[in-house]
Amino acid sequence: MILRAAATTEQVGDPAINIAIFGAFVLVTLVIVFRASRNNKTAADYYAAGRSFTGPQNGTAIAGDYLSAASFLGIAGAIAINGYDGFLYSIGFLVAWLVALLLVAELLRNTGRFTMADVLSFRLRQRPVRMAAALATLMVVFFYLLAQMAGAGGLVALLLGIDSTAGQGVVIAVVGALMILYVLVGGMKGTTWVQIVKAVLLIAGALVMSIWVMAKFGFNLSALLQGAIDAGGEGGEALIEPGKQYGISALTRIDFISLALALVLGTAGLPHVLMRFYTVPSAKEARRSVVWAIWLIGAFYLFTLVLGYGAGALVGPETIRSAPGGVNSAAPLLAFELGGVLLLGFISAVAFATILAVVAGLTITAAASFAHDIYANVIKRGEVNPDGEVRVARITVVVIGILAIFGGIFAQGQNIAFLVALAFAVAASANLPTIIYSLFWRRFNTSGALWSMYGGLISCIVLIAFSPVVSGKVDPVTGASLSMIKDTNVDFAIFPLSNPGIISIPLAFLLGIVGTLLSKERPDVEKFAEMEVRSLTGAGAEKATVH
Amino acid sequence: MSEVLEPAETDYQRVQRSQEFQDLRRRFRTFVFPMTAFFLIWYFAYVLLAAYAHDFMSIRVAGNITVGLLFGLAQFVSTFAITMIYANWANKKQDAVADRLREHIETGEVR
Numbered sequence: 001m002i003l004r005a006a007a008t009t010e011q012v013g014d015p016a017i018n019i020a021i022f023g024a025f026v027l028v029t030l031v032i033v034f035r036a037s038r039n040n041k042t043a044a045d046y047y048a049a050g051r052s053f054t055g056p057q058n059g060t061a062i063a064g065d066y067l068s069a070a071s072f073l074g075i076a077g078a079i080a081i082n083g084y085d086g087f088l089y090s091i092g093f094l095v096a097w098l099v100a101l102l103l104v105a106e107l108l109r110n111t112g113r114f115t116m117a118d119v120l121s122f123r124l125r126q127r128p129v130r131m132a133a134a135l136a137t138l139m140v141v142f143f144y145l146l147a148q149m150a151g152a153g154g155l156v157a158l159l160l161g162i163d164s165t166a167g168q169g170v171v172i173a174v175v176g177a178l179m180i181l182y183v184l185v186g187g188m189k190g191t192t193w194v195q196i197v198k199a200v201l202l203i204a205g206a207l208v209m210s211i212w213v214m215a216k217f218g219f220n221l222s223a224l225l226q227g228a229i230d231a232g233g234e235g236g237e238a239l240i241e242p243g244k245q246y247g248i249s250a251l252t253r254i255d256f257i258s259l260a261l262a263l264v265l266g267t268a269g270l271p272h273v274l275m276r277f278y279t280v281p282s283a284k285e286a287r288r289s290v291v292w293a294i295w296l297i298g299a300f301y302l303f304t305l306v307l308g309y310g311a312g313a314l315v316g317p318e319t320i321r322s323a324p325g326g327v328n329s330a331a332p333l334l335a336f337e338l339g340g341v342l343l344l345g346f347i348s349a350v351a352f353a354t355i356l357a358v359v360a361g362l363t364i365t366a367a368a369s370f371a372h373d374i375y376a377n378v379i380k381r382g383e384v385n386p387d388g389e390v391r392v393a394r395i396t397v398v399v400i401g402i403l404a405i406f407g408g409i410f411a412q413g414q415n416i417a418f419l420v421a422l423a424f425a426v427a428a429s430a431n432l433p434t435i436i437y438s439l440f441w442r443r444f445n446t447s448g449a450l451w452s453m454y455g456g457l458i459s460c461i462v463l464i465a466f467s468p469v470v471s472g473k474v475d476p477v478t479g480a481s482l483s484m485i486k487d488t489n490v491d492f493a494i495f496p497l498s499n500p501g502i503i504s505i506p507l508a509f510l511l512g513i514v515g516t517l518l519s520k521e522r523p524d525v526e527k528f529a530e531m532e533v534r535s536l537t538g539a540g541a542e543k544a545t546v547h
Numbered sequence: 548m549s550e551v552l553e554p555a556e557t558d559y560q561r562v563q564r565s566q567e568f569q570d571l572r573r574r575f576r577t578f579v580f581p582m583t584a585f586f587l588i589w590y591f592a593y594v595l596l597a598a599y600a601h602d603f604m605s606i607r608v609a610g611n612i613t614v615g616l617l618f619g620l621a622q623f624v625s626t627f628a629i630t631m632i633y634a635n636w637a638n639k640k641q642d643a644v645a646d647r648l649r650e651h652i653e654t655g656e657v658r
Contacts, residue, residue, distance in 0.1 A: 092590075095622060257594060257595070533563050
């Protein structure tokens with residue numbers, strides 16, 4: 001039964017058409033990137049696009065950065081398979097933006113220059129805090145990159161009919177090489193334009209598909225849900241009720257709460273999202289960016305709800321599960337069911353573009369963090385000319401690109417929404433407490449920042465390493481391993497939850513307080529006054545560069 | 548009055564002490580903190596219901612539309628609403644004050 005389903009979906013669509021549409025996207029964006037790169041002169045140009053984007057432009061680019069392959073493929077797949085429980089991802093990912101809007105975006109824009117560490121080290125001891133913040137940034141980027149590249153592998157299998165690991169590896173390498181080119185040439189300006197183009201295509205594509213699905217069910221949401229229930233076969237009713245994935249035991253329920261916590265507190269600590277606020281000229285534009293981003297992202301998640309149930313109803317969970325890309329192939333399979341080869345080609349090109357653009361955004365963040373924080377400020381103690389710093393950033397781009405390619409080949413077959421949730425857990429534990437404390441708590445000091453950042457980071461990583469994500473999780477039906485280590489004999493999972501947030505996030509907040517109170521270091525009142533006044537008024541904030 | 552204070556006080560400290568800045572800061576915090584508390588409580592109320600009140604969340608309101616689905620969609624509505632309320636409030640109440648203070652600092656006319 002499963003074999004037959006796999007046979008019918010093995011060759012979905014026409015690889016030539018998929019490649020042609022994707023090629024067109026690459027061509028158009030490359031032209032844009034080269035045009036945008038003509039004004040890349042200073043560090044502010046390279047890292048922050050000369051701070052020349054408008055709120056709506058940056059808001060669209062934020063949506064492009066945020067609506068990764070995990071959102072599109074992962075959430076649609078999770079809703080198709082697990083029904084209502086998949087919806088939590090959308091809600092957590094969206095509500096999280098309120099933390100960014102109310103507490104972080106504007107204040108950060110007013111006090112920082114290029115990276116998250118600029119703000120965190122503003123009134124604390126520069127070098128240790130920058131080092132910690134840069135390490136946390138690189139770790140979040142690592143998990144996020146892994147998720148994107150895992151998505152790329154699955155997509156390749158489904159769309160290009162390439163089943164061999166070597167063949168998929170080649171395609172991932174091509175995607176990685178293209179991304180390196182974008183970031184090297186285009187810097188933040190080029191990357192931002194790629195995000196904008198991609199966000200418009202992705203949201204438009206999801207809108208068209210949602211209307212199409214709804215039209216098939218007479219624009220009646222209840223009828224669509226009935227379709228998903230019917231296609232779900234025995235126990236299909238559970239798809240519209242909570243608990244199909246997380247309601248199995250007391251432990252899975254705690255896992256659900258842990259995930260919810262990481263999702264809602266993670267966004268405002270994601271370094272590649274924070275860095276986007278520097279590409280606009282003022283705090284007011286940063287606010288407008290977030291407002292635009294919230295509307296676009298919210299609308300998109302409403303579409304994925306329809307797409308997820310639509311894929312469940314029209315394609316069927318069995319077919320999705322046994323397709324080459326697994327859960328992540330729900331949205332492309334739905335596109336094929338609706339609009340045949342052409343719509344599949346369009347949607348898959350958009351999904352590829354999504355991965356490309358998000359990976360580019362992550363890469364420039366990691367490069368900025370390494371060059372600006374670690375190289376220029378920690379190693380060279382600020383004694384470096386901006387050209388040298390940008391050159392180091394460019395070298396870092398190449399190194400990270402190559403690492404991402406290898407990571408992508410290694411991480412194939414993982415559920416990507418889930419890998420992204422881990423990145424959110426690291427961001428929420430290692431970054432958010434220190435961001436909040438340094439903006440709002442006068443007494444906060446270097447020791448508190450280091451305790452909180454390293455405590456959050458290390459507890460998060462250790463808990464993940466000893467969780468069922470890495471080893472020891474076995475599918476009760478098939479006996480196959482569901483962990484990263486595929487050998488079912490290896491089992492060192494002593495921490496029972498898949499998402500560490502419920503432990504590591506409160507712990508990091510607590511360590512920030514403990515570390516601060518245990519240290520005799522007196523807060524720098526002058527710097528605190530400067531930071532507080534600047535954060536609320538925008539005085540002395542970095543201006544847009546004019547060319 | 549100012550002679551009594553430390554002579555090394557910076558411009559930023561003078562602004563920080565000023566009534567206008569203190570009001571700006573107080574207005575910001577009395578808006579943002581309760582609003583944050585509100586949406587976090589509202590979000591976790593939803594999460595806890597979804598985790599532990601399966602029967603309640605599975606009640607069919609109309610056809611296959613469950614209480615849980617409506618609750619989830621209500622999270623979208625409240626997020627959009629808070630976004631617009633905050634943006635309007637900040638545009639109207641805060642921006643003019645912040646701009647005036649910034650001009651004072653940048654032109655060196657700190658009171």
